[in-house]
Amino acid sequence: MEYQGKWALITGASAGIGATFARSYAAKGANLILVARREDRLRELAAELEGASGIKVKIIAADLAEDAAPKIISGALAQDATPVDILVNNAGYGLPGFFTENAWTAHRGFLELMINSYVQMTRAFLPGMLERNWGRVIQVSSVAGLVPGSAGHTLYGPSKAFLVSFAQSIAAECDGTGVNSSALCPGFTYSEFHDVNNTRGLVSQLPKYMFMKAEPVVEGAIAAVERRHVVYVPGAWNKFTTWLAKALPRPWAHAMVKNQSKKFRKRKDN
Numbered sequence: 001m002e003y004q005g006k007w008a009l010i011t012g013a014s015a016g017i018g019a020t021f022a023r024s025y026a027a028k029g030a031n032l033i034l035v036a037r038r039e040d041r042l043r044e045l046a047a048e049l050e051g052a053s054g055i056k057v058k059i060i061a062a063d064l065a066e067d068a069a070p071k072i073i074s075g076a077l078a079q080d081a082t083p084v085d086i087l088v089n090n091a092g093y094g095l096p097g098f099f100t101e102n103a104w105t106a107h108r109g110f111l112e113l114m115i116n117s118y119v120q121m122t123r124a125f126l127p128g129m130l131e132r133n134w135g136r137v138i139q140v141s142s143v144a145g146l147v148p149g150s151a152g153h154t155l156y157g158p159s160k161a162f163l164v165s166f167a168q169s170i171a172a173e174c175d176g177t178g179v180n181s182s183a184l185c186p187g188f189t190y191s192e193f194h195d196v197n198n199t200r201g202l203v204s205q206l207p208k209y210m211f212m213k214a215e216p217v218v219e220g221a222i223a224a225v226e227r228r229h230v231v232y233v234p235g236a237w238n239k240f241t242t243w244l245a246k247a248l249p250r251p252w253a254h255a256m257v258k259n260q261s262k263k264f265r266k267r268k269d270n
């Protein structure tokens with residue numbers, strides 16, 4: 001068991017990619033700290049994994065869009081001396097519509113979760129990893145963070161681009177230590193993501209080869225952070241599109257994303 005005795009904290013563990021990270025790290029022997037808002041889901045997953053893998057699981061129900069949440073989580077873990085050896089910042093959602101169609105409060109809540117919580121959680125747990133000279137930090141970004149911005153879901157791409165750059169900076173700062181930092185950049189992945197943001201109807205019209213199951217995405221990310229692969233893009237299609245977006249002249253790449261994203265990102269009133 002590769003991670004026996006290590007503790008992995010996963011945000012957004014109640015569904016999709018986060019629950020898949022939990023199952024995968026549990027199968028590899030890690031103890032888990034599962035964080036999300038839906039406590040009933042976390043309890044069910046904890047019961048399943050404690051029974052099957054003989055590991056310890058803690059759950060913390062928290063809304064990471066609240067500024068105080070990361071501090072409350074790290075405070076609770078410090079109180080019972082639980083270290084965080086592996087941090088997977090994953091909780092997220094998409095905010096449909098064009099920029100001016102969403103109120104500032106909606107954008108602010110989005111940025112709190114998608115940027116601030118990732119940075120705060122990293123700030124809380126990275127010092128302990130450096131002290132112990134062992135740690136793994138995965139920021140769950142997206143292909144959207146590696147291609148030009150699109151119309152609709154306006155702050156999604158910029159927030160994911162931030163995470164790519166953040167993971168690179170943390171990797172550079174941790175060079176020569178036992179702490180590895182990666183950004184995972186998935187493309188379309190089967191999860192509850194498109195149900196939550198109400199785009200299931202649109203994305204289900206896209207070709208199936210554009211989609212991946214969460215399991216290979218997560219297995220690839222866990223292997224990537226081990227080998228200090230800082231920006232990891234899972235799957236041949238996602239690798240091709242991110243390569244193309246870089247290889248094409250900027251205006252062409254911009255036009256490509258603009259045209260393709262029209263298929264699954266709309267104005268609210270459409």
Ligand SMILES: NC(=O)c1ccc[n+]([C@@H]2O[C@H](COP(=O)([O-])OP(=O)(O)OC[C@H]3O[C@@H](n4cnc5c(N)ncnc54)[C@H](OP(=O)(O)O)[C@@H]3O)[C@@H](O)[C@H]2O)c1
Pocket residue numbers: 011012013014015016017018035036037038039041062063064065090091092093113140141142143185186187188189190191192193194196
């Ligand atoms: N699926 C894709 O196609 C895709 C592609 C690229 C990147 N991603 C990224 O992958 C990550 C995981 O998404 P997913 O596809 O697994 O979606 P998902 O199935 O909808 O899961 C999202 C998770 O985030 C949690 N979450 C949402 N808001 C939260 C909040 N305010 N506080 C705490 N937890 C919160 C949800 O739990 P609760 O509702 O219980 O709080 C849930 O566990 C996201 O960062 C997403 O941007 C997804």
